[in-house]
Amino acid sequence: MNKVSKTSNFSTYHIFFRNLANPLKIRIISALEEKESSVSDLTYQLKVEQSKISHALALLKKCNIVKSEKKGKERIYSLNKKTIIPLLKMIDEHSKSFCNCKECRGCGK
Amino acid sequence: MNKVSKTSNFSTYHIFFRNLANPLKIRIISALEEKESSVSDLTYQLKVEQSKISHALALLKKCNIVKSEKKGKERIYSLNKKTIIPLLKMIDEHSKSFCNCKECRGCGK
DNA sequence: TATTCATATGAAAAGTATTTCATAGGTATT
DNA sequence: AATACCTATGAAATACTTTTCATATGAATA
Numbered sequence: 001m002n003k004v005s006k007t008s009n010f011s012t013y014h015i016f017f018r019n020l021a022n023p024l025k026i027r028i029i030s031a032l033e034e035k036e037s038s039v040s041d042l043t044y045q046l047k048v049e050q051s052k053i054s055h056a057l058a059l060l061k062k063c064n065i066v067k068s069e070k071k072g073k074e075r076i077y078s079l080n081k082k083t084i085i086p087l088l089k090m091i092d093e094h095s096k097s098f099c100n101c102k103e104c105r106g107c108g109k
Numbered sequence: 110m111n112k113v114s115k116t117s118n119f120s121t122y123h124i125f126f127r128n129l130a131n132p133l134k135i136r137i138i139s140a141l142e143e144k145e146s147s148v149s150d151l152t153y154q155l156k157v158e159q160s161k162i163s164h165a166l167a168l169l170k171k172c173n174i175v176k177s178e179k180k181g182k183e184r185i186y187s188l189n190k191k192t193i194i195p196l197l198k199m200i201d202e203h204s205k206s207f208c209n210c211k212e213c214r215g216c217g218k
Numbered sequence: 219t220a221t222t223c224a225t226a227t228g229a230a231a232a233g234t235a236t237t238t239c240a241t242a243g244g245t246a247t248t
Numbered sequence: 249a250a251t252a253c254c255t256a257t258g259a260a261a262t263a264c265t266t267t268t269c270a271t272a273t274g275a276a277t278a
Contacts, residue, residue, distance in 0.1 A: 012204045013197070017130035018235080026122050039255055052237065054256055059235095064203070073245045073254050083203040087196065088122070094173065094192040095121045131266080148225055161267065163226055168265095182224050182275045 016063045020088075024048065025056050029079060029088075032066060036078035125172045129197075133157065134165050138188060138197075141175060145187035 019025045024046075031037060031045055039057065043050045057077055060066045065084055068077045079085075128134045133155075140146060140154055148166065152159045166186055169175045174193055177186045188194075 013135050013200060014130055014132060016200055016204070017126045021123055021126035021130045022236080023123060024236085040253090049238080050255075051239075051257080055236075058256075064206075070245095075255060083199060087199055090192060090196055090199075091122060091125055095125070097173075127265080133266085149223090158268080159225075160227085160269080164266075167226080179275090182222095184225060 012063075015059075016065075019060055019063065019065055022056070024052065025060055028053070028056055028060065029065065029084060032077060032079035033081070033085065036076050038071075038074040038076050040074070042077070121172075124168075125174075128169050128172065128174055131165070133161065134169055137162070137165055137169065138174065138193060141186060141188035142190070142194065145185050147180075147183040147185050149183070151186070 020029075027046055027048075028042060031042060037045065039050060039053055042048070042053045042057075046053070057066060057068070061068060061077075064080055066077050066079055068075050070076075129138075136155055136157075137151060140151060146154065148159060148162055151157070151162045151166075155162070166175060166177070170177060170186075173189055175186050175188055177184050179185075
């Protein structure tokens with residue numbers, strides 16, 4: 001394995017990026033960027049069924065994109081901003097540098 | 110849509126991160142980090158069927174992770190290092206900060 | 219221009235991830 | 249301790265991605 005993967009490995013990348021390749025999880029990340037929320041908060045804000053939110057959060061937590069803490073019967077989720085915000089900004093920059101036409105979103109045309 | 114997504118959008122993230130959530134595409138990225146290569150080079154280096162490589166490269170190109178130029182009947186692919194190298198390094202850092210046990214690769218335990 | 223080499227592409231099959239739905243496990247409240 | 253509320257979880261169904269395989273396109277060469 002070469003440079004980029006010395007310290008990490010393919011599975012790590014896979015489990016991490018899978019989350020970011022999913023629109024619902026990105027919506028959750030966006031919501032948590034604004035303010036930490038409980039599962040039911042997210043359910044209400046995003047108008048998405050509770051178990052979808054829970055399943056998604058479980059995967060996000062697995063690679064530490066979010067963390068949670070108990071608060072009574074609720075569970076408050078918050079974004080691990082340190083990595084994720086700069087990372088998404090990088091992609092924003094990246095795609096701004098290239099084509100962003102409606103059809104393809106980054107075709108390079 | 111909120112902060113992170115002002116300049117980008119869910120589709121952009123999706124198409125971009127989908128690539129990085131795929132082991133073969135990560136292998137291709139790793140190979141191209143070392144040196145630019147033609148499709149048949151990659152086919153040989155990675156011991157992977159040609160059409161798999163081509164399909165993968167097409168998706169990587171779609172969001173400008175790689176670019177290509179013609180050279181006779183070959184097509185030389187190279188990595189758009191500016192974004193991708195720092196980005197992968199960020200994930201390496203991120204997962205180093207957390208658990209990295211064999212079973213879960215980032216469970217937070 | 220026929221042939222060969224390199225790459226791309228379409229579509230069905232195979233593989234993988236998410237969604238759905240029913241239900242279970244905690245915690246607070248009565 | 250019964251009930252209500254909040255969240256998690258398992259498994260089947262659905263949706264999505266990648267792989268496979270056959271073939272097409274395009275460039276070089278004999």
